[in-house]
Amino acid sequence: MVKLAGYVERILYSSPNSDYKIIVVESEDGSHTCVGNIIINEGEYIVLEGEEIFHDTYGEEIKVSSYEVKISNDELSIRKYLGSGAIKGIGKTMAGRIVDKFGDKTFEIIENEPERLAEVKGISRKGALSIYEQVSNQRSMRDAMIFLQKYGVTTGLAAKIYNLYGNELFNILKTNPYKLADDIEGVGFKIADDIAGKVGIEVDSEYRIKSGITYVLSMAAQNGNTCLDINTLKSKSVEILGVDYDIDKYLKDMLIEQRIKVCNIDGVDFVYDILFYNVEKSVAQNLLKIRDGYEKFSINDDILKRVESGIDLHFNEEQMHAIKEAASEGVMVITGGPGTGKTT
Template sequence: MYEGDEITGKIGTVIFRSESNSFTVAKFRLYELTEKDITITGYFPALVKDVLYTLIGEYKEHPRFGMQFVVQSARRVLPTDAQSVVAYLSSPLFPGIGRKYAQTVVETLGEQALYLLRDDPDLLDGIVGTTPKKKQAVKEGLVLPGDQEEAIRFFTTHGLGIRNIMRLDRIYGPKVLTLIQENPYRLVDEVDGIGFKTADKLGLSMG
């Protein structure tokens, strides 16, 4: 797996983004006392504003635009203190989840509620006030662009480049890892530019 520098913060102004290959140039506000803005570039899914992310990559000096952080992967950082979890769950990311229900969730599951629910949404079934709509809102809200760290780690380990990984993410969405693990050869028919040789190499690498 790629190992590089890590920075944490929130996405700011998007200067450029290609919808065809996900190449992005944007401002990123570092989560520290200085709250400094830096320029980030790379191939990654659209990041959601007001959501905290940790980016992995490396600093490079561009001859024209100066210092930039080249992103290799991104992961969302979920809050883990009670007040922030309640505020997060009752934000527009989770339509229909009011503050009262969010508080009930935190009181029941604790400060790690978001991580617990991301792994097992069925935990909501035992919480007073849960409805099918609320459960679905929580499930969808916890699966956002930029949560593809596991898929990136898996595919890079098995020899697939970051650009192809971003293409798979656009085509298959959150289920990309499961679908390709089940049948890597579907890539030949469903993804332009990926031939049998690449799919076969991936399949053999997976065993």
């Protein structure tokens, strides 16, 4: 493992679809090419750890596994950062004006007295506020990314989390990380549970058990089951959670929260995730509308024979029966293995 600290001299490549970058870091012992998912701008000071690798085209590189961005008050670094294009409305010329005016106090001015940026020629009070907001948001987002990386969250997913919650994510992760599984596509129970374990959430937490129930129902849906009987749901969730619990208590809470639906079928309680229940109910209602609104008609053998001769096909007995049923019913289901004539 290699440790490196220095200024980002250049960003050679920045992916348009992720946080992947190729950067050049200038340290005390020279320039180093580093690659990885990094949220940083030119001129910023980075402390990183990574693995030395060799690229056939680009030679020796450091593949970054973790990093921290330090705030530097060096005038040259501030000038590079502000002029890198990271802040909308500031180019290299404007960055030079700002640093010439405020020197190594530039970031202090931006954070604490942003209205003073209007003292610089070409910056209005509105522009000064925009610069303050951009610098503040970038710093908050970077802090959030680094915080999430400690819990194994990829930078792409971390960006989605931050964009939804903003700075509130710190409180959410420490109190109820399972909220991520409910709100964000790509964050499932497993990821949320891993984060919860690292931040010290108890295994019998109410949030954890409810999220575990939802997870079991979603896994059942992936196997084609939109609901589970209550005993199966409990046994599977206990297996996943590794803790026994009173399922009735939590199901009542989840009913009130409208996260599930319980239906009694032939004396057995079946539990649906509310999403799957609503989808299944909607499909059933639409099928009934099609069936009840269908104008039925009949097809006899003479019609079928004329059709056969016209398209140069021969229907077997089951296919002829299916065609007649389809004409007389608004909805029907045709099943059969490969090669049994369903398409015909």
